[in-house]
Amino acid sequence: MTATTPALDSQAQVSEEIATLDGAAGRQPRLDYPAYRSSVLRHPTKDPEPADPEAAELLGPVFGHSDVGPMEADLTIQAGGEPVGERTVVTGRVLDGEGRPVRRQLVEIWQANAGGRYAHQRDQHPAALDPHFTGVGRCLTDDEGTYRFTTIKPGPYPWRNHRNAWRPAHIHFSMFGREFTQRLITQMYFPGDPLFALDPIYQSVTDPAARARLVASYDHDVTTHEWATGYRWDIVLTGSHATPLEEDDRA
Numbered sequence: 550m551t552a553t554t555p556a557l558d559s560q561a562q563v564s565e566e567i568a569t570l571d572g573a574a575g576r577q578p579r580l581d582y583p584a585y586r587s588s589v590l591r592h593p594t595k596d597p598e599p600a601d602p603e604a605a606e607l608l609g610p611v612f613g614h615s616d617v618g619p620m621e622a623d624l625t626i627q628a629g630g631e632p633v634g635e636r637t638v639v640t641g642r643v644l645d646g647e648g649r650p651v652r653r654q655l656v657e658i659w660q661a662n663a664g665g666r667y668a669h670q671r672d673q674h675p676a677a678l679d680p681h682f683t684g685v686g687r688c689l690t691d692d693e694g695t696y697r698f699t700t701i702k703p704g705p706y707p708w709r710n711h712r713n714a715w716r717p718a719h720i721h722f723s724m725f726g727r728e729f730t731q732r733l734i735t736q737m738y739f740p741g742d743p744l745f746a747l748d749p750i751y752q753s754v755t756d757p758a759a760r761a762r763l764v765a766s767y768d769h770d771v772t773t774h775e776w777a778t779g780y781r782w783d784i785v786l787t788g789s790h791a792t793p794l795e796e797d798d799r800a
Contacts, residue, residue, distance in 0.1 A: 584749035624699065632701050654694070660703045
């Protein structure tokens with residue numbers, strides 16, 4: 550891939566890059582964001598083509614509530630042994646713009662393992678694969694819109710956006726609405742990560758208040774004695790306090 554922006558090696562350089570970009574609102578990720586190199590090549594440049602949503606649904610998979618088992622929300626027991634790393638619980642509510650719970654919502658997650666490597670053939674980061682950790686899970690929200698996952702806290706990992714580039718620890722979230730054409734994707738981060746200021750994907754949300762909504766909060770009530778640390782993170786789908794979401798082609 551041809552570089553479209555100079556290497557970003559310091560917090561000052563990233564901050565300068567952000568300051569030169571237009572778009573004052575900044576509550577959602579910028580699609581054409583030079584600091585995030587691949588967005589320059591991947592963002593939409595043409596008007597969307599009209600499509601018949603009913604015809605699109607005929608080509609999609611069939612999903613029923615009984616297809617999601619309760620064990621799928623515990624990523625620490627899915628691969629026949631104990632995974633390596635910090636066991637953690639991530640929970641929260643999926644809400645609409647009026648604060649109402651979104652019930653029976655399919656929530657899927659995927660993430661790197663504790664060493665910062667995905668269980669995917671395209672990930673060639675020289676960190677160990679964990680044979681007891683797949684990094685994927687799913688659940689349905691309950692009557693209060695609550696989801697809950699037990700997992701391993703992911704590690705940071707290098708990527709080739711610029712020199713010495715590292716992604717902060719994060720978990721990808723995907724949600725389907727009433728139809729498969731309504732898929733929404735976002736990322737959840739952990740508090741206090743020193744890589745935030747150096748990460749162009751996180752910084753592509755240029756509104757600081759909106760960026761903060763991507764970061765979970767440590768919750769000692771969710772933390773379990775001698776078992777797992779706990780974090781709470783709500784997802785708001787619409788409105789002025791909506792969680793920043795990715796475009797489908799950036800998943």
